Amino acid sequence: MPRPRKKPRVPSVTFLSWFELFKAIFEILAVLAAGYWAFTRFQNSEAPGLEERAEISGELAWLHRPRSDYCLARFGITVKNIGKRAFDLDSIWVSGWQFDRPRVREPIQYLDPANFQSREPDIWIPFVAADSLKPNRYISITGHYPPDVHSHDDYVFSIRKDTSKVMLFRFETGWSSNDRKRHSHWVEFQWDDNCAESGDSAKQE
Numbered sequence: 001m002p003r004p005r006k007k008p009r010v011p012s013v014t015f016l017s018w019f020e021l022f023k024a025i026f027e028i029l030a031v032l033a034a035g036y037w038a039f040t041r042f043q044n045s046e047a048p049g050l051e052e053r054a055e056i057s058g059e060l061a062w063l064h065r066p067r068s069d070y071c072l073a074r075f076g077i078t079v080k081n082i083g084k085r086a087f088d089l090d091s092i093w094v095s096g097w098q099f100d101r102p103r104v105r106e107p108i109q110y111l112d113p114a115n116f117q118s119r120e121p122d123i124w125i126p127f128v129a130a131d132s133l134k135p136n137r138y139i140s141i142t143g144h145y146p147p148d149v150h151s152h153d154d155y156v157f158s159i160r161k162d163t164s165k166v167m168l169f170r171f172e173t174g175w176s177s178n179d180r181k182r183h184s185h186w187v188e189f190q191w192d193d194n195c196a197e198s199g200d201s202a203k204q205e
Contacts, residue, residue, distance in 0.1 A: 054082065086146045093171075096121055
């Protein structure tokens with residue numbers, strides 16, 4: 001007669017095996033918790049520093065000539081990449097508004113520049129980044145900006161002298177991230193009395 005087969009032994013669950021199981025689960029949870037902490041710390045402290053950041057500074061100066069009814073307005077703009085990621089300035093718009101000097105009825109009164117930009121500008125000049133079809137096109141300071149790189153340009157306009165007017169110039173640029181996934185724009189503006197002769201104005205004899 002054939003001998004009956006012995007049933008395989010089922011390993012008994014011992015205290016040691018339960019301990020090893022809980023230890024493995026605890027180690028997995030510890031790794032997940034550490035990963036979550038590192039991710040949230042990066043999002044809250046490191047990630048904002050990796051966003052595209054630019055410093056845009058502007059100045060408005062006036063160049064005067066004797067016995068002339070016109071002056072020159074020099075609207076200078078400097079763009080510098082102060083972040084850790086490169087970006088591209090794809091387009092630039094330079095606008096200008098001439099308006100009557102605001103009537104001030106109070107000893108101190110806030111003049112909101114947005115109120116003077118509500119209508120169509122008197123001057124509007126676009127600059128678009130060069131392409132293969134027009135490689136020699138004048139593109140101002142559009143282009144690629146690695147970290148710590150800066151560019152400057154002066155936008156000069158001939159303006160009839162009129163002390164009853166005020167001029168406001170605005171610089172606006174559209175930018176995109178290096179991977180082309182983010183797009184936005186930055187704005188800088190300067191304003192002053194029309195053909196001003198203050199200490200901040202540049203005079204040319």
